[in-house]
Amino acid sequence: MSAPRPLDRLRSIKVKLAVVIVGAVVASLWAVIFGWQVGIRPRWLVLITGVTALAMIQFLAHGMTRPLRDMVRATQAMASGDYSGRVNTRSRDEVGELAAAFNLMSARLAEVDAERRVLIANVSHELRTPLAGARARLENIVDGVEPATPDQLAAVLHSLERMGRLVDDLLDLSRLEAGVVPLNRETLIVRDLVDAVAEEMTLAEPGLDLRVDVPAALAVDADPERLHQVLSNLLANAARHGGGPVNVIATAIPGRVRLEVADRGAGLDEAQRAAVFDRYQRAGATTGGAGLGLAIARWVVELHGGSIRLEPNTPSGLRSIVELPDRPAP
Amino acid sequence: MANVLVVDDDIDIADAVAARLRADGHAVEVVHRGDTALTSAGASPFDLVVLDLTLPGLDGIEVCRRLQAGRAIPVLMLTARDDEADLLLGLEVGADDYLTKPFSPRELSARVRALLRRVERERGPSSEAVTVLTRGDLVIDAERRVVTRAGATCTLTATEFDLVVVLAARPGVVHSRLELLTEVWGYRDGSGTRTVDSHIRAVRRKLGDDAIRTVHGVGYAFGIEG
Numbered sequence: 001m002s003a004p005r006p007l008d009r010l011r012s013i014k015v016k017l018a019v020v021i022v023g024a025v026v027a028s029l030w031a032v033i034f035g036w037q038v039g040i041r042p043r044w045l046v047l048i049t050g051v052t053a054l055a056m057i058q059f060l061a062h063g064m065t066r067p068l069r070d071m072v073r074a075t076q077a078m079a080s081g082d083y084s085g086r087v088n089t090r091s092r093d094e095v096g097e098l099a100a101a102f103n104l105m106s107a108r109l110a111e112v113d114a115e116r117r118v119l120i121a122n123v124s125h126e127l128r129t130p131l132a133g134a135r136a137r138l139e140n141i142v143d144g145v146e147p148a149t150p151d152q153l154a155a156v157l158h159s160l161e162r163m164g165r166l167v168d169d170l171l172d173l174s175r176l177e178a179g180v181v182p183l184n185r186e187t188l189i190v191r192d193l194v195d196a197v198a199e200e201m202t203l204a205e206p207g208l209d210l211r212v213d214v215p216a217a218l219a220v221d222a223d224p225e226r227l228h229q230v231l232s233n234l235l236a237n238a239a240r241h242g243g244g245p246v247n248v249i250a251t252a253i254p255g256r257v258r259l260e261v262a263d264r265g266a267g268l269d270e271a272q273r274a275a276v277f278d279r280y281q282r283a284g285a286t287t288g289g290a291g292l293g294l295a296i297a298r299w300v301v302e303l304h305g306g307s308i309r310l311e312p313n314t315p316s317g318l319r320s321i322v323e324l325p326d327r328p329a330p
Numbered sequence: 331m332a333n334v335l336v337v338d339d340d341i342d343i344a345d346a347v348a349a350r351l352r353a354d355g356h357a358v359e360v361v362h363r364g365d366t367a368l369t370s371a372g373a374s375p376f377d378l379v380v381l382d383l384t385l386p387g388l389d390g391i392e393v394c395r396r397l398q399a400g401r402a403i404p405v406l407m408l409t410a411r412d413d414e415a416d417l418l419l420g421l422e423v424g425a426d427d428y429l430t431k432p433f434s435p436r437e438l439s440a441r442v443r444a445l446l447r448r449v450e451r452e453r454g455p456s457s458e459a460v461t462v463l464t465r466g467d468l469v470i471d472a473e474r475r476v477v478t479r480a481g482a483t484c485t486l487t488a489t490e491f492d493l494v495v496v497l498a499a500r501p502g503v504v505h506s507r508l509e510l511l512t513e514v515w516g517y518r519d520g521s522g523t524r525t526v527d528s529h530i531r532a533v534r535r536k537l538g539d540d541a542i543r544t545v546h547g548v549g550y551a552f553g554i555e556g
Contacts, residue, residue, distance in 0.1 A: 133342030
């Protein structure tokens with residue numbers, strides 16, 4: 001590392017090679033002339049010339065291929081799952097550019113790998129809870145500790161449904177991210193959508209105090225099934241983390257339709273609000289959901305050309321605000 | 331038989347655990363939040379707490395710490411992650427044992443029984459003839475359950491203390507993890523050798539690395555000559 005790299009500044013590997021060749025030729029010519037003048041025997045002269053040329057090459061070309069060797073090493077480490085390898089170079093030629101691109105690529109791969117780990121950790125964590133519930137119940141029933149009443153079995157079924165939903169979410173997200181989900185857009189009456197989701201939510205959470213305020217004529221151009229999923233994720237979040245009444249409000253603003261779900265729960269602080277849209281983040285150690293709901297919502301809304309954000313509610317709680325274009329993008 | 335407090339925010343899990351423990355003859359109280367767990371534990375004396383790690387209100391780690399701060403009450407932690415043994419068993423929290431979800435209620439029942447047996451044994455008259463053990467600069471007062479090293483008092487949890495007593499009773503003798511599990515925890519099957527390792531690490535952190543010697547491939551031995 002400390003040896004000088006005289007050719008680092010040259011921007012082309014061709015020029016570098018030319019300089020190395022010319023340098024070696026000049027040095028060996030100089031050695032021949034010098035040796036001739038001092039009267040060294042030709043046999044030794046050949047040897048001295050060769051050594052001089054090699055020394056010149058070694059001096060000039062020092063560090064030229066080092067980034068390549070570093071890359072080979074880092075690539076081998078990557079193949080076995082270690083993405084931390086980076087290539088250090090001050091070289092400005094094509095090899096230097098390749099090294100820079102390589103570093104960028106390994107940083108991206110490390111990022112993706114870290115996200116994947118977080119996802120797997122969250123998903124396995126979220127699967128374990130319903131799995132533990134179902135297993136404990138069933139083992140109790142098998143051992144005769146609890147009777148196999150419809151209520152007990154319904155609890156097991158509920159756990160299985162939770163696991164099923166999580167698997168569905170995962171599949172949805174991977175399809176959305178792969179970009180293979182086509183949108184079936186149609187003119188959608190917002191009121192119908194909200195009523196349908198509200199009905200489902202009230203069935204799932206009979207105690208939920210849901211208040212809907214949506215103008216009857218409001219329409220949006222969207223995929224009904226996907227938008228249903230977004231609203232149902234937002235409502236499920238509000239029901240789970242909120243407390244007290246949950247408001248669903250839709251309004252027309254110029255060029256867009258705004259759909260808002262507001263709860264009166266504990267809310268989230270600013271850092272948490274920014275973080276929840278990162279893929280697979282969960283707000284704190286609260287239960288339920290693998291952090292997929294909001295990630296899916298964001299993908300769907302962005303596919304529609306809209307935006308989604310979270311704001312604090314007053315006096316407490318969270319407002320999830322979705323804005324969609326009221327007619328299809330040209 | 332015993333009063334057990336079950337703390338888990340998942341109603342299914344909590345109910346199933348409670349049903350299993352009731353079938354074993356224990357009196358069980360169930361709560362679903364961390365803060366109410368402390369209120370309940372303050373209101374009536376429990377012999378054992380089954381505690382989930384992630385709880386609303388106050389998380390399981392903090393609950394366990396505060397429970398242990400009052401008096402040594404055996405705590406069995408439930409966790410969704412395998413890699414938290416060290417954290418749970420002593421290094422930070424001082425739980426006595428843990429199970430990873432999804433767990434078997436049969437195993438939970440066995441571990442609860444073992445933990446309770448241990449508490450019972452400790453409460454009974456001490457079978458050790460010698461109540462104060464001295465090993466080098468380490469003094470173990472079995473009567474008052476206090477350990478001092480070079481004059482400084484070391485705060486050990488109940489499990490860590492038992493572990494030190496078993497090892498120090500026969501200095502130089504190598505105890506396998508299985509022997510320690512049987513002697514300290516009262517388990518008869520081989521599960522939970524990781525529990526032993528985590529507690530050994532916690533003891534070393536408190537008494538010094540030289541207090542316990544690792545005999546590779548065999549087990550542990552008391553490390554202080556005296």
